[in-house]
Amino acid sequence: MLMSVSSTSSSRYALQVHRVIRESPSVATICFERPSGFRYSAGQYVTVFFxxxxxxEGKAYSLSSHPDDIDLSITVKKVGLFSGKLHTLKAGDVVEISPAYGMFNAFGTAPLVALAAGVGIAPIYxxxxxxxxxxxxxxxxLIYTNTVDEEIVFQDELDRLTQYAPQLEIQYIVTRQEDSDYFGPRMQGAEIARAFPDRAVCICGTVEFVRDLRRQLTLAGISDDDIMTEVFFKTSGVAG
Ligand SMILES: Cc1cc2nc3c(=O)[nH]c(=O)nc-3n(C[C@H](O)[C@H](O)[C@H](O)COP(=O)(O)OP(=O)(O)OC[C@H]3O[C@@H](n4cnc5c(N)ncnc54)[C@H](O)[C@@H]3O)c2cc1C
Incomplete structure (x- = not known):
């Protein structure tokens, strides 16, 4: 059998792409064989070298796979040169990744509120x-916002999870498509803080999305220590 995965040095792994899943018009999930001994925590990211x-220096991408998955995956929104190149990958191509880094998670037993915008769903998933x-x-x-229905990533998978796990509740919000079942206003931190007191909160998305929600939540009385954030990129417009 051909070895499709190898470690190029102690700090990089050369991985063969298994498959690429088109999740939405702008988002794709790239799945790799998981190297033996590759350990990570849910919510961590890798640097991808291409x-x-x-x-x-590569670019950071959160692992959308979870630690018990057989494969590794990243979920990438096509916005520029690097992410555009990642979207051209196909089964059999090879990229290098770093070990996993980061501390984005809210471990413990406190009820969890997860707030995601667009491809910010990756580590939260x-x-x-x-x-x-x-x-x-x-x-x-989970409260998950997107601009339009077709940009919702992992919706089928998330909805299936709620069948296994009655403790998981999901609210989708779509901000720019008036005929969507999920059409509604942007998330409001004050409302979230009122509805879910005594929760740990994880927020992931653009700088503006994370910054605004964090500020609203702390103003509404949630301790900064109970808010974990991961910021993907800066945009001049709406999060997602
Ligand atoms: C810890 C961490 C984890 C990350 N995880 C992910 C991930 O899981 N998935 C992922 O897709 N990206 C993720 N990113 C972002 C990623 O590292 C790149 O910055 C991103 O792919 C853009 O790189 P680029 O070279 O393609 O575009 P660039 O040339 O860097 O950017 C092109 C333009 O697009 C804008 N832009 C960037 N993102 C968006 C967006 N979502 N919507 C609208 N405009 C945007 C930029 O501000 C810039 O103006 C993560 C970043 C960090 C720091």
Whole structure:
């Protein structure tokens, strides 16, 4: 059998792409074989190195797979050169990744509120899958915002998870498509703080999304220590 995965040095793994799943018009999930001994926590990210891009330091991508998955995966929104190149990958291509880094998670038993915008769902999906598949009964409320229905990523998978896990509740919000079942205003931290007191909160999305929600939640009385954040990128417009 051909070895499709190898470690190029102690700090990089050369991984063969298994498959690429088109999740939405702008988002794709890239699945790799998991190298033996590759350990990570739900919510962590890897640096991806990809020669064709000229970005020698690579770019960070959260693992959307969860620690008990057989494969590794990242879920990428196509916005620029690097992410655009990642979207051209196909089964059999090879990229290099770093070990996993980061501390984005809210470990413990406190009920969890997860707030995601757009592709910010990637590490949150990993965290939710990990909680559900390890058999935790921790109540989880996911509030997930997108601009239009077709940009909702992992909706089928998330809805299926709620069948296994009655402690998981999901609210989708779509902000720019008036005929969507989920059409509604942007998330409001004050309302979330009122509805879910005594919760740990994980927030992931653009700088503006994370910054605004964090500020609203702390103003509404949630301790900063109970809020974990991961910031993907800066945009001049709406989160997602
Ligand atoms: C810890 C961490 C984890 C990350 N995880 C992920 C991940 O799981 N999935 C993922 O797709 N990205 C993730 N990112 C972002 C990723 O590292 C790149 O910054 C992103 O792919 C853009 O790189 P690029 O070279 O393609 O575009 P760039 O040339 O860097 O950006 C092109 C333009 O697009 C804008 N832009 C960037 N993102 C968006 C967006 N979502 N919507 C609208 N405009 C945008 C930029 O501000 C810029 O103006 C993560 C970043 C960090 C720091």
């Amino acid at each position: 020669d064709d891009t000229g970005v020698s 990993s965290i939710i899958c990990h909680e559900v598949f390890r058999g935790s009964n921790r109540p989880i409320r």
